[in-house]
Amino acid sequence: MSKRTLIRNVHLFDPANGHDGPGGVVLYGDRIVAVFGGDSAIAADADVVIDGQGATLLPGLIDSRVHLSEPGLEYRETVGETARLAARGGISTVIAQPSTAPAIDRPQAVYAVSHRSQGGKGARMQTLGALTVGCEGKELAELGLLAEAGALGFSNGTAPVGPLDTISRALNYARSTGLTVCLGQMDAVWGEPGVIGGELAARMGLGGIPALAEVMSIERDLRLVEMTGVQAHFDMVTSAEGVNAIRDAKARGLPITAGTGIAYATLTDIAIGDYRTHAKLHPPLRPDRDRLGVVQGLADGTLDTLVSDHRPIDTDHKRVPFEQAEPGMVGLETFFSLALSLEDRGVSKARLISALTSAPARVFALESGIRPNAPADLTLADLDRPRRLSEARLHSRCRNFNYEGIPARGVVLKTYVGGKLVFERA
């Protein structure tokens, strides 16, 4: 028999449902059954009472771009570990990319993700399906069967969807599933192995990837969205011009959504310094004018979602010459604090929390929010408590981390998934 749990003495914060003030919630089973303002006497009714001591209660965070290492690279991180690290970071739902090895391009692979995450206490593990077989951009994956199996949408991982005929057919077909397709991945044709376009590439003798590679992909994909009517999410917009392209398209009335990775709002190509491979990301880090454009996009709502783009890479694949190094950084545990740091850069708290909760929920049709009958996915956090980000404090096995010694604020105290407490700060 399920127990009634009361979480009281918290500051409810959920812009999508109009909460910003003291209150509490009552959980029963895996659902929220009551939400109240102030500190009422519903307490009497509960089997378990939790005193939030004035901390902030948020809808559980949704990280909609995470790279799994299992199957194929379990030594970096298992799905169970990913789920637990996410919970530690206040994330109640992880949406994984399909570009594992092998790719999530058949229904069994979708089941396998949720199956592998069981047994571990942690975030809900959801996944996108591959748009094309093996994310190779050649043949259509079984989009309908993937959708039936529970894929929340489609993506081609980090690869662009391939030649025009393939992508237009894929988008046309995907429309029949009613799910969202992630688009706008920069075109690999431009992407010499390397870091960035411009001055740094010239100075360091590395191949450049101009921001134009992303902008042209976005503009091309926008036309295809217009043509096919598919529901599209440009999940990794990382350049100022890319943000402008999305802003123009939204102004034209195209029903698209867009997002970016936390690295592109907080880091620039300066982080690459003397060939620091941890700062080798895909898409590459860019100059400060692009970072400012991305932050502006988050502030004005052009960019709806914010993701960690968590990708664990072991030392052996980072401690090599820059061109050989695998791109990516870990991010689940520090995602929330780094996101909050954008409040100092002009993005409102309401916008930030929406980008981590209601916006991804809307894009991928997930139930979310602090309201009766919603799933009891909740994050209790002290938004003002200072912390210093440090590799030494990470629980991740992989240490490809870019924020050593950075002061931040925001500490996750408790994470609930489906009414179950999956993380509690000791």
Next chain:
Amino acid sequence: MTQSFPPATIGYGFSHAHLLGIDPLKPGEIAYLLDRAAYFAELEPGEAPDALAGSTVINLFFENSTRTRSSFEIAAQRLGADVVNMDVATSSVKKGETLIDTADTLNAMRPDFLVVRHGQAGAVKLLSRKLDAHVLNGGDGKHEHPTQALADALTIRRHKGKIDGLTVAICGDIRHSRVARSNLLLLQKMGARVRLIGPPTLLPNSYEALGVEVYHRMDEGLRDVDIVMMLRLQVERMAGTLIPSGREFFRFYGLDRDRLALAKPDALVMHPGPMNRGVEIASDIADDLDQSVIREQVEMGVAVRMACFEALATRRAPTTLRAA
């Protein structure tokens, strides 16, 4: 000859553990290396001090090289070092050993100097972090080739008496050239004006951010320059189709008599070698002893490498070097 160049007063000397590139060097350090190299250049081979006696130098070349490797080898031997050439093509690297493991292995042999050439930018830096030996960059990918730039600078100084105030045109395949990158850094630090000339595919506009003048036409870029520095067209690095053909390249970017006439009458012609005759440079210019200093660049290569070895071996503090 050395005495005619008064030492720069700020930072004259050399205090780095490694020679990884021109970028980290201060003008005073470059001047110091050039002064020492000028001194070595005047010595007969047998007269050099045995500054490296008892030291071991390992030449670790991940890319093929004849001239650079021989030049380092001769420079080290003239200073009394024992030199070992690691033939990487047949070593464990081909068997899948990582660069870090190679570094650990070499470290255990306790060399004093390691000269490294590697096909990837930053690889030499990565090795230097893991090694106890002094590391000299013999060329890393498209990044830097510091000793070539020093040899070129010494050659220029011997002929022009200075570098400050000269206008230097670096021509051709800039994009793939670590020589161009090191040279433009060095020449700028020493007060020269640098022009880059090449087709847009081999000379991206992003180079303008480096403080140089970018030209896409030889006839404009060569006008009134003091130095014409040609580069080898690196056909082996051109994965894509960056230029249509060798003959078209020569037609628009090759150095012939007519083009050279646009430069100052006493302009020097330089080339780091190996040359593609008839692709980037006409044979008669390459062989013209009045204008071409290509052979001298090779000779100065040995002298500057001796200076680099010596500077690393002594690692003298900047203040004690005034008298040198």
